[in-house]
Amino acid sequence: MSDHHDDLPAFCHPVSTKLLFGVFFGLIALTIITVATSALGSALGMPPAFAFPLAMVIATMKAFLVCAFFMHMWWDKSFNVLAFLSSLLFVTLFIGMTMMDTGEYQPTIEAFDVNNLANVEVSE
Amino acid sequence: MNWQLPLMLAQTDSSRLEELRERTEAISMQGTTVPDSSLVREGTSNPFATEYWFPTQASSFAGEVDFLYMAVFWISLIFFVAIVGSMVYFCVKYRRKDGVIAPEPSSSHNTAIEILWSVLPSIILVWIFYVGAETWFEMRIPKENAEEIQVTAKQFGWLFTYEDGDQTNELHLVRDKPVRLIMQSEDVLHSFFVAAFRQKMDIVPGRYTYAYFEPIKDGVYRLSCNEYCGTGHSKMKTACIVHTSEEDRKNNTKWIEAEKTPFENGQRIYQIHCSGCHKVDGQPATGPALNLIWGKNERMIDGTTELVDEDYVLDSIWYPEKHIVEGYGPVSKMNSFKGILDQKDVDYVIAYLKELKDQSGDAK
């Protein structure tokens, strides 16, 4: 999709204006959709459980557009893409393990809160 | 009256431990049961364990922990001797002579041997993991009939509350009676650690943590805080006393309970609630020393002076923000004891303070 200019060096890939504007309008459309579903979703009968996954799917689509075309990932060296995507893997690992752990011991915090609030009432 | 003995409870030093050991031994001898030599149960006895290397095995799983420790120790030793032995042997045999570089031709790659020395240790590692995890489940998952003891840790002391509502700052247990500690912290992280039980668990503010064990050997053991908690971390030690029977436990804690003069009640409250921050030897700690303050005019941080009388003591215990003594500001580090100590308790404390003042005065 990049322009072909014979006089450009090999590492220079200008992206056509048409494509950039196309991506931009795509992004705007997705933003409007996500705000609209959030504001009107329940009115239109969308189950509330869908709202969050839908918002995340739309965000990921937007992120893909930005990465692939604005950030030239589509044409970039695969090593760079790999490096960037690997960071997401480590973030997932970080979130996953801590979430698993805190989820497990959450009852001990809730029990503590309940007892301590009860104590406060007794003392006052 | 010998009031000095219980005074040492707050920060149990070694002589205190010895004293307790003698005392409990004496009680055991008089008591119903004689220490039983068959206490170390079948399957937990450990041929490698030595008293030199480890503290006493006083909990049901201590033997298993030590077994794994010694097993790993021997495995490591074999590997270590093999590694260092061959290293030294090669260094002697193949050392460069007269500066002439002459390595003998030999292969620099062998996939078979690489795989071999990756897989063999892996098998041993899986075994170690398995044995470790098995014992650990025993250590972490309590039996249903376990006695529940509430543990409150704070800078820098312990408070144990038993099922019958009694409170001590030494942990009293009964042999062969499984215990589940329900632990909470009033301030920062602490950690419950009794080496003889091989059990350890952090105490995290804002939630409960639990520790479980079954003492199988009577005696007096060191209980220490194992997670760094501030200035007095190394002083946050107390005794864990395992009695041979429930009766013994009652008898043994009673010698504190029996003499119930207001002074002694006050002293006991001091031990449990105040001794972490206030000393009675005239030395300032987190808070001012308490032995000479009664009837004194104390300077406050705002420059005023306050007479230490009944009102002052009550205010200081219930509303610590009200009077802040010079040198301990800018804000009070003390939590309010309103709701924990009632008017009567405060009276006991006052009796204790008065007596302390007299005692110290006499000494001088």
Add this chain to the structure above:
Amino acid sequence: MVDASTRQKLFGTPETNFLNCSKGWKSWAFTLDHKRIGIMYLIGVTVALFLAGVFALVLRSHLFTFDSKMLSDDMYNQMFTLHGAVMVFSFIIPSIPAALGNIVLPMMLGAKDVAFPRMNLASFYLWIIGTGCLLAAILSGKGLDTGWTFYTPYSIDTNTGVIYATFGAFILGFSSIFTGLNFLVTVNTMRAKNQGWFKLPLFVWSLYATAIIQVLATPVLGITLLMLIAEKTLHIGIFDPKYGGDPVLFQHFFWFYSHPAVYIMILPAMGVISELISVYSQKRIFGYSFIAFSSVAIALLGFLVWGHHMFTSGQSLVVTLIFSAITFTVAIPSAVKVFNWLATLYKGSILLNTPMCYALSFIFLFGIGGLTGLFLGALSTDIHLHDTYFVVAHFHFVMVGGTLTALLGGVFHWWPKIWGRMYNDFLGRVGCFLVFSGFNLTFFPQFVMGSRGMPRRYASYDPEFQIFHQLSTVGAFVLGLGILLSFVVLVYSALRGPRCSSNPFRAASLEWQSSSPPDFHNFIHTPVLTDPYDFESQVYDEELDTYIPREFANPAKVAPRKEPVHN
């Protein structure tokens, strides 16, 4: 074949080199030359080592008797905190990568400099600022008493200079990221022509693996410390239980960085040892690809095991079990490395000079450090040993026995390259012996104490432990003496040592193809790409009294049996 005068020009001791090509403090302070930045880093980490070493000696002296009154409890807590914080953040993490790596890595690739020289200099200045902030905690008069781990909620409650110190560590984190990022890019884009990944010296592989950790893990430390500062100043309620936060969460954040950071400390050391063992055995390293990939494997597995610092912290059972299982997998690549080093020694031509002595002590000490890790990885034994002196001994065996000996070995190995002068090998070996024996004396008794249940970070202890503490204290002073002696030997040789040739050890990696000291642009000629472990490619040149690549040698004069004795 090249004529004698050209050889002289290429491999002899040059008139101008990177040390004397420009003069004045500005030529150092604003230099973009990786070698000069490396030397400044070396000086910097040495200062940090001495400072933290003094803290260590003070606290060991305090522990000489069980009821010592030498330090107050508060002072003791501040001493071990500063010892830990300065050692970890200012010394060990930058030591091998930023000091030795900076000097050697671009030369090993045949490059003129690292990819981003300005960033390299910025990294050094960030190191200075960060260390300054750490020490500002002392100068502020409040000290720092949280332990180097800054565990909440104590770090929020305490009145000491936590904000200075955390800000310092935050800055030091960026210094480390800059170094790592620079190395990753340099290795990727600046290798010599036709220098494939498997033609790289193993030190480069280990630095590459280290850099992966630095780039991926250190930012998490950054955000953790920022959140801690926010917690302390604004009370945002994420880590502070008083406001509904979760202290265990802080530990997750902290160890997500700090466990991989342990491998930032040890991986480069392993790289150095791979170089030393093969050069001083004059034998191709055994199992090159296994050592190379084990570095990367350790780096990646290192991200999966942080929870083993939290077995008793209130972490949930299932997560604890998973972390313990993964922890054991890290043992495999480490063991593979040790076995490969031994196999390299087999039938080698082993020269027992100072760097090699350090390499051999590394194997001994790292062996103990690694094997004692098994006790701590296994769940049941860890519950007993957690946060006792056993742990203290374990990580000192890895970090000091491992990293410090490797650093010293590496410094002795590349010292003639850096300064063009040779050190006194006998005194060097005496220093090594003192370091080795002092180290063992210091830390071995701590294993016994830990097994008997002596908790760490205790300002006073039970009398039964006194004998072990006394041995330990004596050992610490012997260790200190050994380091001091090595320091004197090195400094003296840099100033007054006899001139040495460009490649006295018959090493085959590219950095030895430069003159000693190297030219400002590293190489006067484009280096001839050789296999870094093909020692036969280096032949002895009588006129220059050094080894040079076969391509440059005079075929008539190659006399493999008449070689120099450097002892």
Add this chain to the structure above:
Amino acid sequence: MAVADSHDTHDDHHDLYDHGEFIAHHFDSAEQQFDSGKLGIWLFLVTEILFFSGLFVAYTLYRTNHPEVFEQAHVFLNKYLGGLNTIVLLFSSLTMALGVRAAQLGRNKNCSIYILITMVCATMFLGVKAVEYSHKWDMGILVRSAFNLTYTHPTPTTEIGKALHISDYLVYLCVVPALLLAGFLVASVISKLIDKGTLAKFMIAMAITVSGYFLGVCIGIIFMNATEGETGSTHASVIAEQPLMLMASTQDDHAEDDHDDGHDHDDHDKAAADSNHEGEHADHEEHFGAHPADGGEASFDAHHPDPSTLSRDVGIFFSIYYCMTGLHAIHIIAGIIALAWLYWRSLLGHWRTDYFGPVDYVGLYWHLVDLIWIYLFPLLYLID
């Protein structure tokens, strides 16, 4: 000299033109230099993602463990303002991409125009953010320790605030940009006078950039008033959505107490911290959830028997909100500085078809900032 390390070290890079060469001494070719820089910036973006990851972890955990709190809290966030800001940032990303394209083709003039538009969008974003922040501070929506919801806008006390009928906090937030604007205008006049044409151009562009902030503030106020009613009134439209908030219609002016400084909550926090977190606590809790909610709140009650825990956790949501958006705003500011440097170099006509690296690298950074916002927007504003 090195040009590749574009915005990691903000040194003066233009000295390479003094040497008359594009390629730093240690690189062999323009391509090697470009590839190094590109890999470098990608790795830098990796560190940025992991840097932000800490906050995402905190967000995810608190959201998973207290889902109802997040649902209660988000109504204080205006999704239309958030949406507006999203569009502004996306547009800036477009102009940045166009700027990169112009640089790649060596069209320095076009490039400078695109970069200028990007910078104006960036400051506009900050302007809208300032309106949002000041609005929340007015209502006492602060970080956990200082959280003290009042639902009301206090009457402005500053002269400008009274005149324009805007929040005091907003006035404070405009002080620095106003000073900058004045400074740049003066600088442009001076540089014009001493005949530094390019410098004057640069200063004018900077002044335009800073005015973008005020444009953002204006648009933000208009949006805010359109969606939530006039400033100074209670927020009926918002509150109506939540039965819980109808309960707690405490009308006291607690928020006026800390009017001293919009940026600095230290006093308040210290007070909270110092009183051993007891007394102050109770105060806060009274405002928010001391009255148990009636009807429709059954599910909430099941989770938290006592509503006083709710207040605490709503505070944590806003702690996370301020951390995330604050750190993002800092990245925007850093981006503006980097863009200003690019603008200066575009004016000097540095970009050529074989040398456009810095624009590309800063562009990548700018898109990453956009990318993070793309996720922050639904996570913080669109949770129901």
